[in-house]
Amino acid sequence: MGTREILSLQFGHYSNFIGTHWWNTQETSFEYNATSPAEINHDILFREGSTRSGQVTFTPRLLLVDLKGSLRTLPERGTLYESPPKSSEIDTNWKPSATETKINEPEQKNVFQEDLENSQITDFSKRCYNLESDVEVWSDFLYTRFHPRTVNIIKEYEHENKDSQFDVFPLGTAMWRSEQFEEDFSDKIRNYIEECDNFQGFHITLDASNAFAGLASSCIEYVRDEYERKSVLAFPVIPSSYSDYAYVTDEEKHQSLIKDSIRVLNLALCFNSLNEHSSLFLPLCTSYNGWRQPGPMRNFYHLVYNYQLPYHTSAILASALDTITLKYRLRSTDFHLSDLCADLNIFGRKAAATSLCLPFSFNKGSDFIDCLDNWDGPLSQSISPNCIIGTDKLMQTFTLRGIPEDRLKRPLQNAGKQKDMPAYRCNSVNEMLSLYLSCNYFISATNVTTVTKGLSVKTPYPSIFDPFVGTDGNINNTPRPEHLKVESVPTLAGIHSGACVGDMIESLHTEANKIKVPRFHQFVNAGLESDEFSECLHKLFDLRECYVESDYI
Template identity: 45%
Template sequence: MTSREILTIQLGHYSNFIGTHWWNIQETNFSYDSDSPSEINHDVLYREGENLKRQVTYTPRLLLVDLREAVGYLKEQGTLYDTSQSEEAQQSLWDDTKVEVLKGETVNKSPFIKSLNESSEAQTPTSSSLSLENNINSWVDYLLPRFHPRTLNVIKHHKHDGAMYPFGIFTYGRNLWNTEQFSDDFSERIRAYVEECDLMQGFQIILDSVDCFAGIGASCMQHLKDEYGKSIISFPCIDSKRTDPSASNMIKILNTALCWQHVEEYTSLFSPLCCGEAAWPQIGDSRVFNHLTYNSELKYHSSALLATALDTLTIRYRRKEYSNVVLSDLCADLNKLGRKATATSLTLPFPMAAKADLIDVLDDFEGPLWTSLTPNCDISMDKNMQSIVLRGISEERLKRPISHAMKQMSKPAYRCSTVHEMMMLYLGCTCHASATYLSNISSPLYIKSPYPKIFNNNITETGDVIGWPIGTDVQSVPVMAGLHSGNDLSAMYESLHSQLSRIRSIKKFHAFTDSGLEEDEFNECLNYLLDCKENYEDHYI
């Protein structure tokens, strides 16, 4: 089977929190049972290789960038490709007594990572005895996969909150990309991955949008568009952790606006992500999920929700059954009329009542079907172009057989013979004037440590909703996620423009002007937000 490969790029600390959960989820959901093979083609995002010991490796086709302080114990060259022999050979070339050796501080591993290394079984340790929430300082503290040597890219001369080399300005990131050392090395790593692919379909990029990584991401996307001309889908992310009001809020707003302006220019499709209802001037209340209890102040929690949404909605172009459905199809469906921005939705878990069929669940369902994960944007059920993916509902739970159907037979949906057909009927009846592309697979999302324990105690082991507390660990859940393009995004652009227009002159923000941002560029950004607001307004007579 031909694989249409995709290269994933993660830029920034919070983006790597999301990416780590995403790769963990994928590895947890690998199927090694030949009798029930995976419905997902993992070769789209993973690459097969061979290390120096001629052992077969299977690693994410991934490039990630973060600061030195965030990568902790990880080695830049990874651990799969042993270089100890070559290091010993190098050491023999000089006199050790005449060499001064400088050693950095020892970086401690989290208890979870230590338990992984100490485990003699090829299993993920349970977190019952490990309080992950209290031991997660960085994304490396719960990382399951092992990386290819070219995956990790470390920025060594900056700190997130450093006074001497700050990393919170969009133009700083753009200038860093323009340095020959960074751009040549990173571009070469991209080229090496691309040349390995047989039939590449494009790139997916997760990037922090409130700091320097936004500038790196914008320049990277420009490079990808100019050099490769493939489809690019990007997800600018905002951490939902609240902070006290300060002048840095306006800097983050300006970074976000500049990020979106350039992302919209260079990508095929993009969707901002945040677990807060609002993201400016400060983070608002956290998004509510009926059957979840999570702490949006913890990157470890909020990033798990965003990663679950990404893992689910990207199944559309990762399925084995329809290998001809690719990323460019998704982009072409949703970026009509110059609308490249979309809103991301998540339904976790999809509310299947215990011992109930899908036909009854949909018939009794009240309220919105999904929760928005895009800031300052609530997704309505009407007038959308949308791509939705549902996983975890098997055909056996569609409806009862005729001999036991009873009241189900009186419902029009009883004539549906597949989950896909019934869901399309439901969406056609509830999402008026919407064009929907629905993908579905029967396998649920399998939940294992280090996925956070955020499900309420009325969720069964298999993800069903019941009316009383059961207190069991959730092992799998049905999930629905989607991308939506509609006039609801107009409010997002309007609110961002309203906040950014409070800046009367960019000259007051010396860090931006000193690093190359001009007044005309700032005004162009303001006009861009206003144009997008008007572009997403639908005027129906």
């Protein structure tokens, strides 16, 4: 069957926040010296290598892109294979009399990063960190170490530089067309793929509301041309808050409203490009609206998070991505990424919605049959913008992790009222969840995957679970002691295709249709013409028409 390798690409600062949590979550769940093979085949997303000294490494099969100044203490080539030379050690052969030396103070590492360098520390859960205030960029909480080719920095633009912003879609497409970037990045993609035995496709996470949307879209167009038989699953992500929302003056408020319109234009262009070139794309946002204003935050039972912290919201989205992709990352399956895309993108329905239940509320000492019988409302909630997922006429897949089979139901002699339930005849978590979904989703085709192992939420995952979530993720009647941390949680995530996705696309089309492109000189100067944007809107409307209920299922 082969390894079924996938290459991951990340474009943009918020995407790299999400990716950092995703890689951290996987690595903190690695099972070393296990008596039996792990359920998850980590070789699909990670690669084995070796340093020049012969040390074996296991790093993400990953390329990421960000702006100058976004790494802080992380060297661009990482620290795993080689240490960057000190400036005093670099021999330039320049005459001292012809040079002027300016010394920049090195960035200071936070306590967590300092501890990572300390080989004496092996259990980070016993350490106290204040990452909520320490994290400024994604590398501040990076646990996983990267291959030297992983990090790619755009030096023409600087992170959070208000005078020269990488903020409009055409700037991204122009950056891809620059000879140096396209050739270098394409070579790195090719190098990764040539290492693979049974390469199956791409995971691409991209900031959808700025110029990284244009850069990623151009890259996706390239990989579809070069590797046309390989699947491309794209995750356009939208932050739940932007720094310009902290305005004080009327002028700052006016500029923030202009930026909202720019973000809508970027989103429309991005979704149109993903519809044309990706195999399937899943828009993600922890706020309800997502377009002009992200809107109010989504609430999850037993979850307490700050929607203004990318460190928090990106952890939620990364948890969803790690869970929904398990279906084709298990050792026990021959299911492929292409199978998932084919199941959900029929008749041109390239967009799908995503839902999440984090943590899945499973009371300590209870049985799964009672958990489902007492459940009120939908099992999971949408994390796609402007998308309310219904309960009928859906093509969908659910993945549930962290529910052990020995807590399915009580033995017959102790079953009590359980034995009178139809679900008591089920003999596995998968079978019982499938029965529950068939009773609650009508005229729908639902596929279920279950995994015994829960989601790893060890340090540096943020402390966003309320006190009633136990260390094992079960819900307790009493608060857990403050010195104990949650280590893993049951999680449910789903992908859904139905009329609700058409409503999402229609809402974006409506918002984008209100904007007069000629008024935004950034787009005009970068080469976007009104006719081109009008065609984009027409194609978005055509995509929306693919989800008409009378044609579904």
